[in-house]
Amino acid sequence: MAVCEINGRRVDFTALGVEGEMPLLWALRDELDLKGTKYGCGIAQCGACTVHVDGEAVRSCAFPVAACGGKKIVTIEGLATSVNGAASKLTRIQAAWVKHQVPQCGYCQSGMIMAAEKLLRDKPKPTDADIDAAMSNICRCSTYVRVRAAIHDVAKSA
Amino acid sequence: MMKHHTLSRREFLQSGAAATAGLAVGFHLPTSQAQVAKSASMAGSAEINAWIHITPDNRVILKFARSEMGQGASTALPMLIAEELECDWSKVELSEAMYSEHIKRNRLYVTTATGGSRGTRDSQSYLRTAGATARVMLIEAAAKQWGVAAGECSAANSMITHAASGRSATFGSVAVAASQLKAPEKVALKEPKQWKLLGTAPPRVDIPDKVIGKPMYGIDVVRPNMVHAAIAQCPVFRGKLKSIDATSLAAVKKMKGVSDVLEMGEYVAVIGNNWWRCHQGIKALKLEWDVGANGNVSSASIKKYLQDGASKPAGVAKTVGDFDTVYAAAPIIHEAEYYAPYLDHAPLEPMNCTAEVKDGMVTIWVPTQSAEGSAAAAARAAGVAPDKVEVFRQQLGGGFGRRGGFQDFTRQAVELAMKVGKPVKLLWSREEDIQHGHYRPATVARVQGALDKDGKLVALMGRVAVQSILERVRPEALKKTPQGTLDPQGTVSFDDSAYAIANLRAEHFYATTHVPVGFWRAVAHAQNPVFRECFLDEIAAKAKRDPYAFRREMLMGTDDTSRRERGILDAVAKAADWSKPLPINQFRGIALQDSYGSHAASVVEIEKRADGKLKIKRVIIAVDPGHVAHADAARAQIEGCVIYGLTAALYGEITIKDGRVEQSNFNDYRMMKIGETPEVVAVLAPSGGFWGGMGEPPMAPLAPALLNAIFAATGVMHRSLPLSREGVTFA
Incomplete structure (x- = not known):
């Protein structure tokens, strides 16, 4: 079952x-x-x-x-363990989220991070249009500007 | 099954969250779950004053008394203390200022309320003073030990140094001695130019936990023997339950995981062992409501009522000169009526509260903008004194004013906990959250103005028809006038304008409906600036005046307010290159509005596409809050206000039909998403000499700047919101 x-x-x-x-x-x-x-x-x-x-x-x-x-x-x-193994340090996306100080209230951010992880696996160098299409999560505090910047930052260093 | 449950939970804690949580070193924000450990870790610490505890091993523990809802207060407010204390910021720890301690010790922490963009501006004086006072006491204690003059010693990085003798001591080594000294009555605070920490942007202390999914929100609370509750409230406000269909009731009581169905007057609750099961139960109940006298009310009937109110003389909040005479004789006059709809806050975490009532004590775990407000609601619901309540403030999954003055969720959780006799976690569904808000009030404003022959605004009248929010929380603030009662919030933007206008009148039509209204982000400053600032563009266009120059010439006074308003208008115009023309098919609008002690101005740039759609290209918001505590958190508030405000202007409306809210979820209460987000330019222009707010002021000039940009592009001023209902479409 x-x-x-x-x-x-x-x-x-x-x-x-x-x-x-x-x-x-x-x-x-x-x-x-x-x-x-x-x-x-x-x-x-x-x-x-x-x-x-x-x-x-x-x-x-x-x-x-x-x-x-x-x-x-x-x-x-x-997520961290699945990406990085037993050491389970932050994923590059989580680290970028800290670097860019993305979260405000943070409530939507688990979902944002999971969506961003999937996007970057599919498209290591996403365009803005790719981000717009994949990141349809709602954030009421509006962290969108930083979400975009953090994703591009991860892509740049990939 | 219980055993499996427990084992699974332990397994999972061992696997993911607990392991990654160890990465968040240094700063720790306490959660209720960590409360016991946190209290224990403070053992042996000396209390220098209410805000500052220091341990013998030199750990500096600062109290945080307000609410963290994403605005960064849990970083910014301790920074105010640390700046003066001269402690090592990287080693500071936070501790939740408990409500019970606050009450027991005569409001030790002044207030726990977090709203009105007040967190920093209202507490900066006593927090900085607490830091400075403690520093003086620590230095004095060290100087005494060394037998030297305190004036020869200095403090930095949690150490006290006597340069002449080369001696030094940690804060921790003298903390006990310092705590026994008499606090100095007067301390000198640093000049802003001496600040090392304030105005900078250290990493926010709440962020590390937020990227690993740490349970910290109200919705995440777990208590031993806790049950879940889902509710349905009477869809028509002020109505109550008439009956539950007996067949459906019997069926729901037999549903898996459901332990009880409770009739609570204006709502029905299903109690169970998993929230989804409770929610299924709620959906399966056939409920009949007594909707009372309001079952025929609609948005159209409310709008008509507000329009009628705005069309006749109402309570006069302010009058300068003689508006009527000047308006009647002026060469150019203009009149316009504006409308703004009800709006729901819709924080992403729906309303919730966990409550336990035991041995005459009420304990609540709640995401709240006011621990005192939550405690008062809990005490009233349980019939106990406020000192019989303890509040564990959880992180808020958004507040925006919804979780402050109106604590319906807290009251209900306590009522249910008393009935059930166990800890109850009440969670509203998204549908309940949207249909049972305390909405930004629907508003109609009639504005009249007159220009003299030189195109100068010489008369302005704003009459605002809107419900009072204060009547339910602060009725003493209402004013009686010969024309009727008025709420001072009703006429903001008109009665407090910095513009030099020789003849001015501001009136409030005191509306009442059955729809509950509350403090939505920026409150009246969310809609009233539209009525004033869009009207200014309309009347300026009649005289073919540039909107920036038209405003600026009314701000030439030498007083502080005129100087600051002019300054922030200039700052935004400069950031937008206002003097340079935009590329073809691009247009812009400008607006200005002070609020919550700060000055803010906005320029919105849009593009008119060939298909008739508009594209918002860039939003520039400049804010002068006097001083900035945390620069990056302040910028984030500007970014946040842009989308919160644009979402409202483009899509936001709560409509009423048959007395109830028509919208129910994000499918029909639309939110902006990342693809619609314009470039945001956040300009911080602190001019010094005062402390203003940051959480709401950036909202105030945004919507009128957008509408003025569309006016510039199309020649049409959309006087009714949202724009989606006006047929305006965006690319």
Whole structure:
């Protein structure tokens, strides 16, 4: 049934008593206590809940547990380890986020970082148009100017 | 299952978050979860004063009493202390100033409220003084030990030095002795030119945790035996629950993970072991509401009511000269009516609060702009005295004014915790959040003005029809006039304008509707500047005057306000190269507005595309806040205000139909995204001599500068917002 790997750990949602219709977001937050993935809208509009499922950026508020079977899932908590191995130092994107002082309230930033990671894997040198297309996350504080600058900075040093 | 749950949680803590958290060295912002450890780490520290604790091993621990909602206050405010204390900034630690301590010790931290762009400007004096006072006491303690004159000693980098003898001591080694000295009554503060830390941009202390997904927000709180709550509130404000369909109720009570359904008057709550399960329960309930007398109210009926209010004499907030006589005789007159809609704050973290009521004590974990406001709401809900409440302030996933004066979420969490008898984490759905806001009030303004034969503005009248926000939180601020009650916030931009206008009248029509209104970022300065600054461009165009020159000639006074307003208008014009023409098909608008103690001006540059769409190319905002505490956080506030303000101007509207809000989520309450973001030029132009705000002032001139740019491009002044409803489209 819904056995998957989350941040390198085997998770059996059926054994945990999690129903298949539950969105992955709420299984992460309220069943596995992985609170870094955020709830913002519940209808895949804002991107605060973005995680990686088999390398794809997925809005976990609209991705049911039933669809997780056999998948490798990475959340913000596991991102550094998945990229850098056991040392789990900050990823280059997280480091660029600190360098450019991107977050304000920070609530959307887990999702932003997960989306940016996916973008840069696909397109190591993204254009502004690539960024506009891939980064559809909502940030109410408006960190957009710095998100763009940080992504370009990472691309430059790649 | 509980066992699995616990094991899984421990596994995950060991894998990701805990390991990366170790990277965030140096500065640590306390979270409620870390509270016990933080208190323990302060053991053995000496309290020099309310704000400053120093340990024997020379760790300097500074108290942070306001709220961090992304504006950088948790870095900027400790900087104010550290500048005068002369401590080693890189080794400073932060500690949450607890509400209970604040109350027990006679409001030790002055205030915990964080709103009105007040964090820095209101606390800079006592925070800098606290730092200077502690420094004097530490030096005195060292000088006593050494038997030398305090005046021969100096402090830097958490060390005291007596240069003549070459002796030095750490702050930590004399902290206990210093804490026993009498605090000096007067201390001299540094001149701004002596600052080493203030005005610079050290890395913000809250950012490292925010890039690793550390649980720190209200929504992340976990307590032993905690249950979750989702709610549905009466869709028509002021209504209440009539009944729950019995079949649906029975079915929901049997749903997996649901432990209870509670009827709470104006709302219904489903309690359970996972928020999503509770939310499914709420959606499955068939609810009948008693909507009261407001079930027919609509945006159109409210707008008509406001227009009627704005068309007849109303409460006079200010009068200078004789507007009516001059207007009646002037060679050029102009009149316009403007409209701004209701707006919701929509911070990305929906409203939430975790509450526990036990043995007569109420404890709340809440993302709040005011610990005191939250405590008051909790105390009222539980029927206890304010000193029976403890508040653990969480990081805010956005505030923008929603999490301050109106604490409905806190009240509800406490009510539910009392009913359930366990800790309850209440989380509103996004839909509840948007449909149960405390909205920026819908506003109609009628503006009249007159030019003399030389094209100079000689008369201006602004009559603003708008609901009062203060009537619910500070009714004593309302004023009675022969024409009726007025709220002093209603007529800002008209009654406090720095422009030299010989004949002026500002009036407020005191509107009342059933729609709750609140403090939306920049409050009245979010919409009133449109009414004044767009009107100025309209009337200047009648005399074919340049909008910059037209404004500037009204700011030639020698008083501080005129000088600063002129200065910031010049600064933005210079940054925008106003004197040079723009390329073909590009246009610009300018606007000026002081607010929250600061002066701000904006130029917006747009391009008119062949397909009729407009492209916002560049937004320049210049702010003179007097002094700047943290330069990069100040710039980030300008960047933030640009998108918050443009989102409102382009798309933002909350509309009412059948007494209830029509919008429900980000699919119909549209937000700007990265692809729509223009180039932002943030100009900080501190002129010294005063301290103003930064969180809201950049908003004030933005919308009118945009509308004035469109006016320049198309000849049409869009007097009604949002622009999307006016048929204006953007590339």
